[in-house]
Amino acid sequence: MSNLLYLNTENSHSLANSILKPKIDRDKIKTGIAHIGLSNFHRAHQAYYIHELIEKHDELNFGICGIDLLESDRKIYNILKDQDGLYTLVTKNADGTQEYKIIASIIEYFYGPENPLAAIERLARPDIKIISLTIAEDGYHLNETTGEFNLTHPEVEEDSVSKFNPKTVFGYLTQVFKLRKDRGLPGCTILSCDNIKANGDTIKKSFYTYVEKTEPTLLPWLKENTSFPNSMVDRITTVTSNKDIELLKKTHHIYDQWPVVCEPFSKWIIEDDFIAGRPDWEKVGIQFVKKIxxxxxxxxxxxxxxxxxxxxxxxxxxxxxxxxxxxxxxxxxxxxxxxxxxxxxxxxxxxxxxxxxxxxxxxxxxxxxxxxxxxxxxxxxxxxxxxxxxxxxxxxxxxxxxxxxxxxxxxxxxxxxxxxxxxxxxxxxxxxxxxxxxxxxxxxxxxxxxxxxxxxxxxxxxxxxxxxxxxxxxxxxxxxxxxxxxxxxxxxxxxx
Missing domain, CATH: 1.10.1040.10 (N-(1-d-carboxylethyl)-l-norvaline Dehydrogenase; domain 2)
Incomplete structure (x- = not known):
């Protein structure tokens, strides 16, 4: 197609009116959240909410720095680099109609396996107030028998030896907070967005267990300088198909290498326990509660x-x-x-x-x-x-x-x-x-x-x-x- 537009910042200004183009000056956005695991779900849910908050309420202090840690994440990292962090959110309604929206809330991105020290340094900077995660159930390395953190998992054991080339999120977070402590910087909130029972309590307990084994002198500081609110996330988000990519090309003349497909329903409920501040998420329908x-x-x-x-x-x-x-x-x-x-x-x-x-x-x-x-x-x-x-x-x-x-x-x-x-x-x-x-x-x-x-x-x-x-x-x-x-x-x- 001769008039096909590759999705990126420059071309976004030329998109058809049928696409909901971002009404955002991205140069004004400051990073305040680092999100680990740029899954389809994150891009249909958390990144969507931040986009809505920026676009509708001029919240400019909580743009997202996306960080992927798995070898299998190289493809999405490369695509986000090519597309300047932009992607199309395709909402499919039960009556057959579809809604399209270009999401522009991811403004930075790092790939841990390529340069783990760069990812650690970025997470350690004090402008990051929240580190959120979608790492799926197996990313928590829980023992299937006891439900406790599995200290003998091969990746966990490898991280305890190879501390500056970690494979697990716990290895990364340990080095991040060690740097913050050594530099006299504040801590931040760790916000799990996974379908894990008591997800905040779970990652807190697992993280503290890991630190107690690998960096025990860090633990008292962590307990004073981090918070782990529990959250409940809800939006059915499916695997992107080639048909979805081709349909965007055919109907809207956009080449988005990885659009995200989801249902119209979306909900996010969070315990209000943010040690370093948070966005005014209530403005876009997020519910805060004492107990999740x-x-x-x-x-x-x-x-x-x-x-x-x-x-x-x-x-x-x-x-x-x-x-x-x-x-x-x-x-x-x-x-x-x-x-x-x-x-x-x-x-x-x-x-x-x-x-x-x-x-x-x-x-x-x-x-x-x-x-x-x-x-x-x-x-x-x-x-x-x-x-x-x-x-x-x-x-x-x-x-x-x-x-x-x-x-x-x-x-x-x-x-x-x-x-x-x-x-x-x-x-x-x-x-x-x-x-x-x-x-x-x-x-x-x-x-x-x-x-x-x-x-x-x-x-x-x-x-x-x-x-x-x-x-x-x-x-x-x-x-x-x-x-x-x-x-x-x-x-x-x-x-x-």
Missing amino acids: EPFENTKLRILNAGHSILGILGALNGYKYVHEVANDEDFILFLENYIDTEVTPNLKNTDQYNLEAYKEEVIDRFKNPYIHDRLSRICKESSSKIPIFVFPTLTKQLSNQQSIEYATFVMAAWCKYYDGIDDFGKSFDISDSLSNQLIRTAALSHQNPQLFLEKNAIFKDLVVHDLFRKRFNYYLSKLRSLPIKECLVLMNKKML
């Missing part, structure tokens, strides 16, 4: 659990996308029954009317046929997700001697998922850091179902509950003898 737990529990146990459940069950039926499963009445009725029967009774601190509205809202979001959210993305690293999203409901129901039928059925389906074959005989890829172990124990479960539970430490104390073990055996035998869809029909009729 009620909001977090609702989201993790309904939306995130719902996503994982539809992902696992749908994969067994040969579905590829979330909206396909969510628009199948048998699957969505099972999810509704799970939420109503086993989740809702344990969310006592949440207004029940609002809870019902939230459930309906979540299901409507899953049904959006234009997001094209792949089940392979939803099921990726499920060994880190299921213990966070589903186990708390199952454990609470066991302790209250209430129904565990739906959650246990999901556990049995999760075991069958690691067979790697759907009900039509087609194989699917499994992407999980524990895949070798889980695939092996799923194979063993054909002879003895209990081996899947007993030989996977993630099940912890669940294995001592006779009722859970008995029902797991029962549902796994049914799932191995009947198609998933037939099982769901029987479950929904309370005949299984």
Whole structure:
């Protein structure tokens, strides 16, 4: 296309009116936030909110310095350099309409593997008031058995020796705050934006554990000069496809190498504990609370659990996308029954009317046929997700001697998922850091179902509950003898 514009600062002034061009003088923006992990989610969520705050409320002191730390992040780093930090946010509505917006809040970017000392130096500068993170569940290096920080993880052990060429976020942060302390500079807030239970408390405990081992003299200063608010983030953001890139070229004559696709819904709730100041995020709809737990529990146990459940069950039926499963009445009725029967009774601190509205809202979001959210993305690293999203409901129901039928059925389906074959005989890829172990124990479960539970430490104390073990055996035998869809029909009729 002869009139194709490559997305960058210079060309942004020539974009078509149909694209919401940034009404921002980027030369006036000062960096105040460093964000580690420039994922699609960060660019659809945190970076979007900062852009809105700059554009609509002239907040110029909290531009974003993006920092990536993984070898696999080289592509996004190079693209952001080429595009001066600009990218297109594509919002796909359930009615088929799409909205486009050029996001301009990322004004600096560093790539740790290329120059770790430069990234450390930038994070150590006092203009950085907040270091936020989206590093996914496996970036926290938690022991799958205890849930504690894994000091024996190979990357953690390597960082404790090779301190100035770190591989983990903890290695970087340790050197950053060591520099701040040695130079007499203030600390800052560490803001986790990941789907981790009590994410601020979790990274605080893990970071302090790491520092106690590697730089123990730094720990007293850290406790006085850092804060770790918990937060809850919510926006379905899918993998960018070549079709999304080509559509921008065709309809708007823009070549954006990595646009971001998301749903219209977005929410961010944060505990208001910022030691070095923060943006006036309330102006763009962000909610601040004293305690995140009620909001977090609702989201993790309904939306995130719902996503994982539809992902696992749908994969067994040969579905590829979330909206396909969510628009199948048998699957969505099972999810509704799970939420109503086993989740809702344990969310006592949440207004029940609002809870019902939230459930309906979540299901409507899953049904959006234009997001094209792949089940392979939803099921990726499920060994880190299921213990966070589903186990708390199952454990609470066991302790209250209430129904565990739906959650246990999901556990049995999760075991069958690691067979790697759907009900039509087609194989699917499994992407999980524990895949070798889980695939092996799923194979063993054909002879003895209990081996899947007993030989996977993630099940912890669940294995001592006779009722859970008995029902797991029962549902796994049914799932191995009947198609998933037939099982769901029987479950929904309370005949299984």
